[in-house]
Amino acid sequence: MKLKITLLLLTATLLFPQITNWQKVIPETKVAIQYYSPERTGSFLNVKNTDVKNTDLGSSLTFSNEWTKSVLTFRYYENDIELAGEINNLTESDLCLTLKIVFPLKDKDSLSWNNDMDNSFIIQQGKIYSNYVEVSTTIPPAGSFNAIGKENGGYGDKIGTGQMSFYPLASVSTASVGYGVGLDLSIPLVYHLSYNPDEGLIAEFDLALTSRTTKFPNRSFFKLQLFEHDPGWHFRSALKKYYEINPDQFKKRVAKEGIWLPFTPLHSIKGWEDFGFAFHETDWRAKDSGVKGKSTIEADRNAGVYSFQYTEPWDIQIPIKNLNADYNEVISDRTIPAEHREYLKSSATLDKNNLWQTRKLETPWFESGWAVSITTNVDPEITNLNRYQFVCKDEINPSIKMNVDGIYFDSMEWNWHHDLNYNTKHFEYADYPLTFSSSLTNPKPAIWNYSSEFEMMKKVADEMHAKGKFTMGNGFGFTPFAPGILDLFGAELSLYSKGDADKRKLQFNRAISTQKPIVFLLNEGLNDKVFSTPPYNGYIQYFEKMLFYGFFPSFFSVDAANDPYWQDSTRYNIGRPFFKKYIPVIKEIAAAGWEPVTYLKISSTEIAAERFGDDLYNGLYFTLKNESTRDELVNLSLNTTCFNEIDFRNPVVEELLDKKMIETNVTGNEIKFNYLLPANSVRVIKISGNKN
Structure with missing residues (x-):
């Protein structure tokens, strides 16, 4: 043997x-x-x-x-x-x-x-x-209706x-x-x-x-x-x-890149061409008042901007006024509108006590300010009318008929994705492994709700890709699976939350998405003095943090609903020169494509680097970040054999933000140069050559 x-x-x-x-x-x-x-x-x-x-x-x-x-x-x-x-x-x-x-x-x-x-x-x-x-x-944070007595x-x-x-x-x-x-x-x-x-x-x-x-x-x-x-x-x-x-999971389909516009009609923004818009989160019912009330989908198409139909199918949010209502009241016909009752009977998830998962949710987008959020299983195969079918009928299908460019899945790292669904009637529809919770005294099988969401996202993505169209998701969390089927990703930030944009999280976002576009919205903090008072350093800090990874920065609203940035000309006119400076550079490096291995040798441990592009003649781009509080004169070298180039001569090296040419020294197959990198800043180095 x-x-x-x-x-x-x-x-x-x-x-x-x-x-x-x-x-x-x-x-x-x-x-x-x-x-x-x-x-x-x-x-x-x-x-x-x-x-x-x-x-x-x-x-x-x-x-x-x-x-x-x-x-x-x-x-x-x-x-x-x-x-x-x-x-x-x-x-x-x-x-x-x-x-x-x-x-x-x-x-x-x-x-x-x-x-x-x-x-x-x-x-x-x-x-x-x-x-x-x-x-x-x-x-x-505000509690729930299904946590009764000592049960959580x-x-x-x-x-x-x-x-x-x-x-x-x-x-x-x-x-x-x-x-x-x-x-x-x-x-x-x-x-x-x-x-x-x-x-x-x-x-x-x-x-x-x-x-x-x-x-x-x-x-x-x-x-x-x-x-x-x-x-x-x-x-x-x-x-x-x-x-x-895994080339299929990491395939980049989007051809045009730029920043994310949430909801505001594109043509209502004066001089919108300056900002580099590429992806518009909208609804098929919305009109663009800037072009005689055309649908936003049509107006975006004419402007060369991708339109994405909004959907958040993971739960149903129903406005409420009485936060002290009991569980039976909030799931009754007195609270739930008729249009949602039938699919909730088949699609509502169950907690470990066989109750609907019903959170108390603060919702500034509702007049009441509060809602009951009922988690739903969006598995397309659930029999009878289900949540997936309702969302398709109400949001996805009408937008596809209007030739929308993509479907946008909101809130992919919020409340519902990690719920455990103990509804045994749903087990027969599951396509992926079940799990459990070791927190229970007697653990029992449950559907990880994220896996049901994956089923819906994959079905929609497959159908959109067959039409030459796209899917977008807002939020990453720590789950890597959706980036394998979606085409671009968004994330919303708070200026005051270190966890939203710390290095570990941003590196994960970049790595799990490879070369697919990643777009950001700043919410909390956009009214801070650093964005409204000269020299407006908030723009520099935010934009350069995004630039380093090839991400696209934009803004939305402090509470993700009211007083949006893009409806305030005073704010976006302050930001205009920063968008005009940074976004074209981010577009250029993003088009070249992020690569995980830099091959760049750096003399200082205070300097971090990322690489974009894989062709010396067409241009390699290196984003350099000085993480120290002092200026750093850094020595850099690149061996051209890493790119299958031998005897590469006469390289052209330039910094794209300050538009400076950099002198080089070529020794054998090593391109060497020095650069003085300002404290707490990011710069972009482009290395290219001429085959002649």
């Missing part, structure tokens, strides 16, 4: 040279399970490997005990190994568990854990390495075991090879990736198995991609390879 496996590995090595190191690891893969119901085991239990099958193109490992049977099928491809995994419930009870897959990458010399785009750590014994965020259902309504309960990886991939590396493991983004599920020196590289999934998932009864599933990458640029190299393996 050992001789046969050795010969098969030798054959696979010859056929698939880019994955040879991983092929040696696969036969040693291990499986363990921690159970949360019907009984808690308190720790992971190893599951015996009971069967092995090998072919020239892959292998299959089976792990079994009296409760479960897990099958891991490895398929070799040129750039990666696909692991299609499934776990089967052999009992008559529902099972809630964490499935642990261990790849024994250990006892390697000088292994590094590649944490994110900036940080790698030499692995030390006795420490577990991960990049997690805490995940739980969102607690409504499920708000604040852990999703799965309460953690998810911040990125959908993990990487460790030696001096000679990087090992990457990445999620298949087409399957939304609760996962965590880590490294334990005593075990190896680990992938875990929080899953629930029940006979009521008609499409996959008593079974759950996942997919991973195992790949090797250049160790030199650590996590950034892993990202580069991950993008190459």
Whole structure:
């Protein structure tokens, strides 16, 4: 048997040279399970490997005990190994568990854990390495109607075991090879990736198995991609390879780029051409008063601006005045208008006590100021009239008939996405793995509501893409799955919230979207003195923060409803020169496309850099950010062989914001130059050449 496996590995090595190191690891893969119901085991239990099958193109490992049977099928491809995994419930009870897959990458010399785009750590014994965020259902600040007595309504309960990886991939590396493991983004599920020196590289999934998932009864599933990458640029190299393996998920479809305009009719803004608008969030019923009342969709089309139909299907918000009303009153016909009653009967999600999830929501867009927000399951396949059908009839279909350019999904990181839906009638429609909450005394299967939202977004995206049109989402959170199907992304910021635009979050936004457009709106803080009093430094700080990552800055409203920026000519006229200065530069670098590996050597640790473009002759762009409080004279060098260029001569190097030419020194294949970068600022360096 050992001789046969050795010969098969030798054959696979010859056929698939880019994955040879991983092929040696696969036969040693291990499986363990921690159970949360019907009984808690308190720790992971190893599951015996009971069967092995090998072919020239892959292998299959089976792990079994009296409760479960897990099958891991490895398929070799040129750039990666696909692991299609499934776990089967052999009992008559529902099972809630964490499935642990261990790849024994250990006892390697000088292994590094590649944490994110900036940080790698030499692995030390006795420490577990991960990049997690805490995940739980969102607690409504004002409370809810379904939290009765001592019950919390499920708000604040852990999703799965309460953690998810911040990125959908993990990487460790030696001096000679990087090992990457990445999620298949087409399957939304609760996962965590880590490294334990005593075990190896680990992938875990929080899953629930029940006979009521008609499409996959008593079974759950996942997919991973195992790949090797250049160790030199650590996590950034892993990202580069991950993008190459998943071209469909990271495909850029949008041709025109620019800033985001929320709701305000385009032609009502005087001199709108100065601002670089590209994406207009609107409604098919809206009119543009600036062009004799044409629909905004038609007016945008004539102006060369993409129009996007607004929808927020994840809940239904019903205005209320009595915040002390009881649960039965807010779900009764006295509160819910007739048009919403029928689909709520089929689409309302249920909390752990089988009550509708009904938040108290402050809503400045309603005259009452308050609403009951009822979470809905937007799975298109739910029988009878459902929430998806209602939204299509009321918003999506009429806009498509008017030739809208795209569909805009609002509030993708707000209240409802991490709700756990215990409505067992919905289980038969689920296409993706169920999960549970370890917060419950007796955990039970639940639909992670985000996975139902993914079903709707994917259906709409597929239909729009077939028409040559687009989909846009507002908000990221920490979930990577929607960026694999949507075409551009928005986010709303507060000037006063460090978490909204900290480095970790912005890097994630850039990385998970690759070259797809990312647009921002500033809400809280737009009336601050830094935007209304000379020298208007707020514009410089905000725009340069966005510029560094190739993001597009814009504004909306302090409360995301009233007194919008783009309806106030005093405010936007103050901003006009800043838009005219920065947006064309952001357009230029965004068109070139962000790349995760810069290849740029920088003399100062105070300077951060990102690269845009992949062609020296057409132009490489480097955004440089001075993160210190003093000016920095920085030495920079670029080896042209990284771009398959040898003897590259006479480079043209210029800074685009200050419009300065920069002297260079070419030594061999190294382009070297110096630049004085002002404190707390961002500049853009373009390097190009002439083939003649």
